Amino acid sequence: VHATIEWLDKPRPHIRLIDQTALPSRELYLEIFTVDELVDAIKRLVVRGAPALGVAGGFGVLLALSQGNRESWPADRLETEIAKVRHCRPTAANLAWGVDRANSVAGLGYEAVRAEAFAIFHEDDAKNRELSRLGADWIQEKISSSSVRVITHCNTGALAATGWGTAYGIIRELHERQSLGLVYVDETRPLLQGSRLTSWELTQDGIDHVIQVDGAAASTILGGLVDVAIIGADRITANGDTGNKIGSLPLALACARASIPFIVAAPFSTVDLRMETGDEIAIEERGADEVSSYWAEGTTVPGVKVFNPAFDVTPNDLISAIVTEFGVFEPSISRPLARISELVDDR
């Protein structure tokens, strides 16, 4: 069984990552000893997916502390290096959240940071299992079929988290309840997280699925082939607007037209209550080469201009339910994030 991300103390403190850029053809692991190596791995999507980035952020602070000790960094250098990790991908709320959470106990020393980073790591699985149960309950309440057909986008499985997954976790939960029909997996251009990663995980879990090109999603939905769309999230703002992998919004639009539920699943660490609406979400723009020549020897006219936003924002009125470990919120009927704020205040 693969491990998405691990902290190892020996022979020297480091992070071990499964290289998600090499899957599914090769299962390689990278050993990360320095902040620069971690930043490079995050930028290249060796490790990716919002919850996994939260864990990478926590372990990143620990890595900076241990490298700083080794190389006798002054305090301001340490701060700069930690900030590099915090800012190396802008859209997923979890990265900065993980960095800030681990860093908040830095004054108490290395062991305290280590404990906090490990808490982030261990809590992830439990949160995702809980939200998966809640999401599956919600779906089974709304959809009476004993073989619920699902469409999903990008990768939200164990690779994007630590062991279970978010949107993928709900799919897994339905499968365990023997209530899952066929899963339609968007290949997820341009980096193919759906066809390379989600399909790899579904195959290992023995879950029946088909891969389709992203452009097929709308007609799959309007053609009545699926009962529900389930996606993950990189950042959910106070009003319920949701930033997720580019190509999520078209799914939501098609689901609204077909009157089927569109569900967003994420741990609460993805919710950013400091942002009111999705207009404030920074959309990462990635390199032209991902579109023009990443997977083959050139798929465009050489030098053509490329627009490559990595995420889009789905407005709250297109979202039927936001599933977190604290409960399921229905943006259209219940001012969801006001209620989430109350729960957070209660924590």
Ligand code: MRU
């Ligand atoms: O660019 P990526 O692969 O990091 O994008 C990932 C996504 O958009 C996921 O859907 C999101 O992070 C949720 S992961 C549980």
